[in-house]
Amino acid sequence: MLQFTGRESSDNRCRILLEAVVKDKIGMFLTGQLPEPVPANVRETGYFTSAWESFRQGGLESPDFITKKAVYLADASNGQIVLMYRSFKEAMAVAEADHDWWEIVIYPARKDTADACMFELTGYEAAEGEYPFTIQPVSGEEEAMLYHLYTYFGKQGYGETDTGPVGMIRQGTSFQNIQVAYTGTGLCCVLMDVRGFVAGFFDMGIESLFSNRVLANRNQLNYTVMDAASNSIYAQVLNLVQNTPYLTVIVSHWHTDHEQILNDIAYKYVHQHQNIYANFWQTVSLVCPAIRNVPGWACTHYASVQGALTLAQNHQAVICPYLNANQNIIVSQGQNYCIYKCDRNDANIRKPDPHDHGLSMVIRLQSGSTVLLPGDCAYDTMAAGNPASSVITNNNQGYTYLVASHHGGKYTHMTGAGKLNFIPHPAQAGQEIIYSANGAAYGIPTAVNVRDYRGAGWQPVFLQNIPMQGLDHWIMI
DSSP: OEEEEOOSOSSOEEEEEEEEOOHHHHHHHHHSSOOSSOOHHHHHHSHHHHHHHHHHHHOTTOHHHHHHHHHHHTTSOOEEEEEEOSOHHHHHHHHTOSOOEEEEEEOSSOOTTSEEEEEEETTTEEEEEEEEEEEEEOOHHHHHHHHHHHHOOOOOOTTEETTEEOOOSOTTOOEEEEEEEOOSSOOEEEEEETTSOEEEEEEEOOOOTTHHHHSGGGOTTOOOOSOHHHHHHHHHHHHHHHSOOSOEEEOOOSOHHHHHHHHHHHHHHHTSOOGGGHHHHHHOEEEEEOOOSSTTOOHHHHHHHHHHHHHTTOOOEEEEOOOSSOEEEEEEEOSSEEEEEEEOOGGGSSSOOGGGSOEEEEEEBTTSOEEEEOTTOOHHHHTTTOTTOHHHHTTTTOBSEEEOGGGGSOOOSOOGGGGGGGSOOBSSTTEEEEEOOOSTTTOOSOHHHHHHHHHTTEEEEEGGGSOOOSSSSEEEO
């Protein structure tokens, strides 16, 4: 994964999430010819040769190629780009461009006409120093091919895998607690059953290591920046999945702060051949929304996860389709949980957003407490425009705990007093709302949203202030 960050400066700053793609991986499928030269070690992996032969024999729609391409394409680089411009208007012009896929060229020698950046191959290898680079959108033909290659999957219904229905968390599972781990501006919720075993995860995200350095000036509430505690959580989650088979992982949406750890586990298994994760990938049940061609969806992360499932011959994945409709559909439910998929008619908003096509989860604990995990879903989308919706009011019973949508950032498309109607109801005044962010990188939770939640009866709990216990910096609810 390529990680770029701009140089220290007092200029205006703008964070832009782009997908950095190795051109040869796509060009060969456009032209039907092998890129030259082809590195010998690529051929030796077996993934490349197998996928290419299937493509040559059956084309893009070949079932054999569709099966194999996930493992091959999962090795494409994903990039988070932080550019710094003297003009905020110029930065936004890039961010608002119609193109979602970009070609990123790094030059070996400095060019005065290129922007300069620091870059690091996070977790794999690092390089220090400034390197010039340019960014330009790929052609329309290439963009169409990218989405076709990365996002194709079978037409599946809600609650179904490509081989039919599958059970998620066992029916009747009784939950003892939920550990909401501190991962900077990220979300990682560990679901524990009454036996003290881990049943699964709701999201497996962690903040970008560069976020607090580049965007610390937006820290409204003076929270501590991401520290060793979040890195400890990361290591402990990796250790946990190595030793716990038959987990259920619910991914609310494909933003890196909600699925980066899952992507890293996939990369380690597929491309670094770390078989310590084989048991996880062979037995995991995955529930996630479909990828859609809108800015911010981590297509290459999705491909990495699909590649790991393909390599492990695991068909236990429920891919919830993307629909342009105002609805909140039950995807899977058991005695003590319910997973929802929300959708919003994209014509009614400025542009499509993953937060309007994501998953949320309601869990009832053994104590009788009810917990709402909305991921980053907008509450008015979850309510399908109706503040009295049962998912917002919990059938007029309210919730005991709420993990704030979008870490305490924007929670509804509504403005003014009307938006307050969509805040989920607490069972009674003083129930706890958990903020899974430190405020340093993206300025969330915002002071105004903390105030809004307080007004609705929620008592704030800031995750980074929790004393270290068990999983460092987590709150057990």
